[in-house]
Amino acid sequence: MSTLVKVARYHLVQPHLYLVLAWGVLAFSFAVNLAVYALVPAGHHPVAAAGSVPDGRYTAALASIFIYFLVLGVNSTGRWLPFGLALGVSRRTYYTGTALLATVLACVDGLALALLQVIERATNGWGVQIGFFRIPYLLDGPWYLTWLSSFVGLALLFVYGMWYSIVFRRWGLIGTIAFTAAQVTVLLVAALLVTWARGWTGVGHFFTSLTAAGLTGLLAVLAVALLVGGQATIRRATI
Amino acid sequence: MTPVIAVDGLTRRYRDQVALDDVSFELAEGTITGLLGRNGAGKTTLLRILAGQEFPSSGSVRVLGAPPAENDAVLQRMVFVREDQAYPDIKVRHALRAASWFYPNWDADLARSVAADFDLRPDKAIKKLSRGLRSALGITIGLAARTEVTLFDEPYAGLDAVARQIFYDRLLADYAERPRTILLSTHLIDEASALFESVVVIDRGRVVLEAAADGLRGVATTVSGPALAVEDFTAGRAVWNRRRLGSQASVVAVGPLDEAARVRARSLGLDLAPLTLQQLVVHAASSPQAGEPETADPEGVSA
Numbered sequence: 001m002s003t004l005v006k007v008a009r010y011h012l013v014q015p016h017l018y019l020v021l022a023w024g025v026l027a028f029s030f031a032v033n034l035a036v037y038a039l040v041p042a043g044h045h046p047v048a049a050a051g052s053v054p055d056g057r058y059t060a061a062l063a064s065i066f067i068y069f070l071v072l073g074v075n076s077t078g079r080w081l082p083f084g085l086a087l088g089v090s091r092r093t094y095y096t097g098t099a100l101l102a103t104v105l106a107c108v109d110g111l112a113l114a115l116l117q118v119i120e121r122a123t124n125g126w127g128v129q130i131g132f133f134r135i136p137y138l139l140d141g142p143w144y145l146t147w148l149s150s151f152v153g154l155a156l157l158f159v160y161g162m163w164y165s166i167v168f169r170r171w172g173l174i175g176t177i178a179f180t181a182a183q184v185t186v187l188l189v190a191a192l193l194v195t196w197a198r199g200w201t202g203v204g205h206f207f208t209s210l211t212a213a214g215l216t217g218l219l220a221v222l223a224v225a226l227l228v229g230g231q232a233t234i235r236r237a238t239i
Numbered sequence: 240m241t242p243v244i245a246v247d248g249l250t251r252r253y254r255d256q257v258a259l260d261d262v263s264f265e266l267a268e269g270t271i272t273g274l275l276g277r278n279g280a281g282k283t284t285l286l287r288i289l290a291g292q293e294f295p296s297s298g299s300v301r302v303l304g305a306p307p308a309e310n311d312a313v314l315q316r317m318v319f320v321r322e323d324q325a326y327p328d329i330k331v332r333h334a335l336r337a338a339s340w341f342y343p344n345w346d347a348d349l350a351r352s353v354a355a356d357f358d359l360r361p362d363k364a365i366k367k368l369s370r371g372l373r374s375a376l377g378i379t380i381g382l383a384a385r386t387e388v389t390l391f392d393e394p395y396a397g398l399d400a401v402a403r404q405i406f407y408d409r410l411l412a413d414y415a416e417r418p419r420t421i422l423l424s425t426h427l428i429d430e431a432s433a434l435f436e437s438v439v440v441i442d443r444g445r446v447v448l449e450a451a452a453d454g455l456r457g458v459a460t461t462v463s464g465p466a467l468a469v470e471d472f473t474a475g476r477a478v479w480n481r482r483r484l485g486s487q488a489s490v491v492a493v494g495p496l497d498e499a500a501r502v503r504a505r506s507l508g509l510d511l512a513p514l515t516l517q518q519l520v521v522h523a524a525s526s527p528q529a530g531e532p533e534t535a536d537p538e539g540v541s542a
Contacts, residue, residue: 003311006340013333082325083334085292087341088317088386090309235309238293239325 003089007097008104010084011076018105022068023112029061030132037130058131062139065109069154073102073161081169082239091234095162099227102158110150114143141212149216156223162230169237241304243268243388243420244289249298251284251444258284260444261298266420266437273435273452274424275520281444282424283321286392289422290319302388317388318342320381322374322396331368331376332361335383342384349413350383356405370397378406382413391423403427407434428517438516442524457513459522460496463489464509472504479522491522 001009012018037057076098084094117133120126133139139146167179194203210218242265251259259281266272274282287293288300291307291314300306307313326334331354339345354361357375359368365376374396381389395403411434414421425431438455440448459479462469466488477493491514496504504511514522 001340009340010337013337014329079325080327083327083337086319086321086324087338088311088314089341090291090311090314092309093311236294238287 003093004097004100007084007089007094008101010087011080011098011101017075018072018101022065022072022109025068026062026065029064033059033061033130033132034126034128038128054129057125057129058134058136060135061132062113062135065113066153066157069102069106070157070161073158073163074165075161076102076158077162077165077234078168081165081237085239091237092231095231095234098162099159099230102155102162106151106154106158109154110147113139113150114147117146118143138212138215145213145216149212152216152220152223156219156226159223159226159230163226163233166230166234166237169239170233240268242266243303244422245299245301246285246289247299249285249288249300250296251281251288251293252296257444259288259295262441262444262446263298264439264446264449266422268420269418270436271414271421271423271434273428273431273438274422274441275426275428275438276424276441277524278426280441280524282441283392285441286319286321286390286422286424290314290317290390292319315341315343316386317390318381318384318386319390319392320377320394321392322377322394324373324377326365326373326376328364328366330362330364331359334365334376335361335380338380338384342386344385346383346385349385350379353379353382353409356409357402371399371402372397374398375402378409382409385413385417385419387419389419389421391421391425393424393426395425395427403430407431410434428520429515432516435516438520440520440523448520448523452516455516455519457495459491459493459514459519461489461512461514461518462492462504462509463487463512464507468507468509472500472507472509 037059077095081094085091089097113133117139120131120133125131139149164176164179168176171178194200244264244266246265247263249259249262250257262281262285274285276282284293288295289302289307291309294308300308303313303316305313307317335350335354339347339350354375357372357379359372359375359379363372365373368376374394375398378391378394381391381394395406398406407430410421423431423434432452435452437451438448439446462473464487466483466486469488469490473490473492479491479493482489496511501511
């Protein structure tokens with residue numbers, strides 16, 4: 001058994017954390033939404049086409065599983081790191097093994113989300129015309145695109161979570177705050193530069209012409225960059 | 240034969256202090272060595288660097304022939320049992336199961352048996368264990384891993400005297416069955432002194448004594464009795480530590496005492512007691528020359 005697989009198994013030594021809870025949270029959220037929207041009739045909203053979701057009946061509750069992956073990412077390199085390293089692996093191997101687990105998990109869960117979206121369309125929003133597994137623009141296309149977008153989104157959030165744990169371990173609370181502030185600063189500087197160069201129309205064009213697939217591609221690039229950077233950052237972390 | 244652990248000029252500096260200062264020593268294969276010293280001497284820092292959990296500021300560290308930091312091949316052949324090991328929110332059996340995957344020589348029967356000795360129940364959540372049982376878990380993993388290099392950093396925190404004796408007995412028994420290189424740091428020196436084949440004493444980040452344990456026994460003797468007789472007997476010998484109370488005196492005489500000297504001491508009515516390892520370490524760590532490395536040799540020790 002390769003060491004990377006051993007690290008992945010280490011995280012799964014108590015399976016419910018990674019395999020069950022995400023879906024438990026989502027299932028609960030789904031049940032609540034279903035109950036609420038079953039009470040609100042869709043009748044008075046104009047229905048554009050059979051099978052589409054009337055305005056106002058999209059929920060954003062799918063975010064719960066994405067947030068959960070962020071939490072899993074933080075946890076995986078937080079509380080689980082010291083004992084993982086005590087089992088005789090380098091930080092590099094631990095990180096890569098954890099990333100491997102995250103990738104497989106994101107792939108499987110993304111597929112499940114895509115399938116649920118297909119069923120939702122087929123049942124006309126679970127019989128009450130809600131858009132739980134469909135999100136306009138982001139997750140509203142063919143099932144394979146939904147799978148890809150979900151996969152990238154979940155993986156990105158997991159890696160982002162890992163970053164926070166690593167930063168916290170290396171530089172403490174102040175470091176973590178600085179890390180967040182740095183990100184905000186980067187965005188701010190970018191906005192200032194664009195304003196100074198009067199480039200907002202160009203930016204607007206770019207984003208309006210960006211398809212969901214294009215956005216997914218961008219996020220994938222970001223995820224890979226974070227992944228590589230995370231491995232470099234964890235190398236000097238001490239436990 | 241290449242030493243299993245070779246440390247040369249190791250220094251570890253933090254922003255406001257030097258934790259290890261030019262530490263050099265070597266450990267041969269298949270020995271049990273005691274790493275002794277006061278609290279804050281640098282024992283834990285040294286062990287963490289050997290285990291690849293900390294990084295040296297300068298100097299070289301080689302375990303099994305290569306630097307241990309970020310080196311999977313070396314780390315897999317080594318286990319580090321530390322007193323403050325942090326575990327995730329899992330149960331004892333999960334920790335043991337995970338360890339069984341990572342250590343190729345893992346002995347599940349030994350793990351079960353050691354855990355039973357310590358009354359460590361597999362289904363308990365680790366975060367709910369008492370300090371002693373957490374130490375017991377660390378010891379269980381450390382022994383059952385049966386790695387070539389085993390590092391212990393005061394592994395018996397919270398263990399009572401009975402449990403500590405279980406640890407020593409189990410350690411020796413498994414070591415006899417499967418020899419390995421063991422480095423055990425402790426400040427309960429006399430209790431563990433029977434285990435050690437060699438000792439390394441660290442004080443304020445420097446090695447102050449590195450010797451075979453056998454060579455140290457008999458290196459100094461406490462001579463006590465009537466003050467004049469003591470003075471007479473120890474004339475011309477190197478001494479540490481003179482103490483006097485009224486007409487009685489107690490002096491630590493350095494150097495081996497042959498049979499003739501012993502007979503003479505008896506005839507003078509003097510009491511001879513060999514210095515224990517603990518007393519020796521206390522002296523080595525607290526003497527004014529504690530800043531300089533001192534290698535004890537059986538022929539005689541300069542005070």
